Amino acid sequence: MATTHRYKTTPNLTKLVSQLRIRIRPEHRLIRNKDGPPGRIKKLSQIVTGLLKYERLELNYTKADEARGYVERLISEAIRHGDCHTPTMEMADRWITEKQVIHKLFKVLAPRYQNSPLSYTKLYRAPKLFTQDPYPKSILELRGNPYPPLVPNLSHNRNLIHNVLLEEAKKEYRARKYAEMSEKLASADLAASATESEKSTLSQNQENLKAETASPLEKSPGLVEEAVDQNEGKSPEPEILEKPLGEPKSS
Secondary structure, eight states, X not given: OOOOOXXXXXXXXXXXXXXXXXXXXXXXXXXXXXXXXXXXXXXXXXXXXXXXXXXXXXXXXXXXXXXXXXXXXXXXXXXXXXXXXXXXXXXXXXXXXXXXXXHHIIXXXXXXXXXXXXXXXEEEEEOOSSTTOOSOEEEEEETTOSSOOSSOOOGGGGGSHHHHHHXXXXXXXXXXXXXXXXXXXXXXXXXXXXXXXXXXHHHHHHHHHHHHHSOHHHHOHHHXXXXXXXXXXXXXXXXXXXXXXXXXXXX
């Protein structure tokens, strides 16, 4: 008997939960509060409400990093489901303490980040005002807020006249340097080829000089061998006196 499966295809579970675009810690950060866990949740809800309302907050890094995940999840659910989804509305009512901020979440922030490929928040580390302060400071803000940027954008400075002139001067300087380098390399290659030709001509002249100063026997060693072969087996010829003979003596 053939077995039947309940699901013919594996369901796509990623559509059931919003995919956050920031790194989430596997454990909650330790945020101490005198009221215990309810006080901790109340503090986080105040941070979430303040960030959605003012769009930029300066606070401790631990609290900012913990509240950032809740803000990202609220905006993601608002974009995915809208204000007609009951669980999303209950979540927003649970974490947002001011009702007018809920309206801003669905009518202002959700359309702003509808097609955004980046995260909805940015977190910066801020310097301490006092060296004795043990808690690191940070700035948490929403993208696209109306405030001046914390990190200046210097990309538009390239179109300023002095930057354009400096860029052109750099190009001319580099072109001149590259031309000088190519000339040096070409001269080095010519010098190397000249030294090789000089060495070859010097060796040729030495060979010619040796050939001119060599004796006939050194020039043709075969003649010596032939002479030796011809003289083998012959008796030595008598020496001929070249001294003239005197007159015969009278008896």
